[in-house]
Amino acid sequence: MINADGYDPVNLTNTPEVDEMYPHVSPDGSKISFVVDEGFGRDRIRNVYYMNIDGSDRVKVAENARQPCWSPDGKTIAYLKGEYRRYSTREYATQELFFYNLETRQHKAHPNRDLHHIYAICWSPDGNWFVCAVHGGMGYSDTILAFEANGTRVFDLERWGVRGCRPEISFDGKKMTWGETDWDLCLADLDLTGREPRVSNIRKIVRCGRSSKVYHVDFSPDAKHIVFSYGTSQGGQQVGGRARGWNICVTDMSGKWVRITTDGNHNKEPDWAPIVAAEEDEGAQQ
Numbered sequence: 001m002i003n004a005d006g007y008d009p010v011n012l013t014n015t016p017e018v019d020e021m022y023p024h025v026s027p028d029g030s031k032i033s034f035v036v037d038e039g040f041g042r043d044r045i046r047n048v049y050y051m052n053i054d055g056s057d058r059v060k061v062a063e064n065a066r067q068p069c070w071s072p073d074g075k076t077i078a079y080l081k082g083e084y085r086r087y088s089t090r091e092y093a094t095q096e097l098f099f100y101n102l103e104t105r106q107h108k109a110h111p112n113r114d115l116h117h118i119y120a121i122c123w124s125p126d127g128n129w130f131v132c133a134v135h136g137g138m139g140y141s142d143t144i145l146a147f148e149a150n151g152t153r154v155f156d157l158e159r160w161g162v163r164g165c166r167p168e169i170s171f172d173g174k175k176m177t178w179g180e181t182d183w184d185l186c187l188a189d190l191d192l193t194g195r196e197p198r199v200s201n202i203r204k205i206v207r208c209g210r211s212s213k214v215y216h217v218d219f220s221p222d223a224k225h226i227v228f229s230y231g232t233s234q235g236g237q238q239v240g241g242r243a244r245g246w247n248i249c250v251t252d253m254s255g256k257w258v259r260i261t262t263d264g265n266h267n268k269e270p271d272w273a274p275i276v277a278a279e280e281d282e283g284a285q286q
Helices: none
Strands: 019-025 031-038 045-052 059-062 065-070 076-082 094-101 107-109 118-123 129-135 142-148 154-156 165-169 175-181 184-191 198-207 212-219 225-232 247-252 257-259
Touching: 019 065, 031 065, 045 065, 045 076, 059 065, 059 076, 059 094, 065 094, 065 118, 076 118, 094 118, 118 165, 129 165, 142 165, 165 212, 175 198, 175 212, 184 212, 184 225, 198 225
Parallel strands: none
Antiparallel strands: 019 031, 031 045, 045 059, 065 076, 076 094, 094 107, 118 129, 129 142, 142 154, 165 175, 175 184, 184 198, 212 225, 225 247, 247 257
């Protein structure tokens, strides 16, 4: 974890024997869910864990699982099962979505058992929707989908002009950001109050040259900034793939961005951590 100005990096896990990736911080800022690649050769496997924000009390959620995200109340982790028993770095090698209740430790399948080849899932703040990318599954090629959290309806957001992958919803549920291409990050207004999601006012917020790439977007809690991964055209796309020369960057809503890491040490897949203010102002975030 690192301050948003790039200072005071802290190693939370100190586990050089395994590869930990894809962190997602719970809405109250107290926990982190993530994936861990464990084992070697044919025995290698990707599993989902969560831990306290300081790295303590590590808990395994599911084996052969990936792409976890939190429910709005922080009591449930949604995750995708691996498509194959054999290890794969392909982010879309998924089959079905499950819910894990932290209190009961029970797993429950999503009602839509046909979810296939989806990835980069995020849960809307109202709890009613997921948005995700899909690659060659469910009758789609490459697009961004919205599907019901408690039902079976699925909507292709390309009907609103959304093209690309790896979407993320703001903490207030009113905006969405994603990568339109490997070189462009987009921002749009999102309406989740109707019978189906609507997207409007699409604009590009970050562009880079073809010698570089941008990925892995995430909103700050106040929706005033977006963090993303930036690096050379080699590597960076797959969760778990090597990405030498890649760094974490932050942009404001006008597209003015800065690097907050500079060592190029395979820095990818960032997520914002809400910081709870003093106890007398409990619940405030910055």
